[in-house]
Amino acid sequence: MNEQDARAAVHAAIGEVAPDVDFDDVDEDARLRQDLELDSLDFLRLVETIDKATGVDIPERDYPAVATVKGLIGYLAAHG
Incomplete structure (x- = not known):
């Protein structure tokens, strides 16, 4: 998966889980839980x-690596 596909997958997934997030105002360095206000269930x-x-499983040990939008995109690009 290239970075563009990973970015699209992340945006689609965030849009599904948190439909009130406006990506025009989201920086890729935004932290998912703090800045986008996703609770642990989200x-x-x-x-x-x-x-x-995407078929990319993110094990719990890798959660710190995907704590930001940018980290999640990078993770998917590397593992997808």
Whole structure:
């Protein structure tokens, strides 16, 4: 998966889990839980949504690597 596909998958997944997030105002350095205000259940739903959409499983040990929008995009690009 290239970075553009990863970015599209992340935006789609966040849009599904947190439809009130406006990507025009979101910086890629935004932290998913703090800046986008995803609670722990929303974060888990996001990980599951990405797994279903892309087939990329994100194990719990890698959660710190995907704590930001940019980190999640990079993770998907590297593992997808």
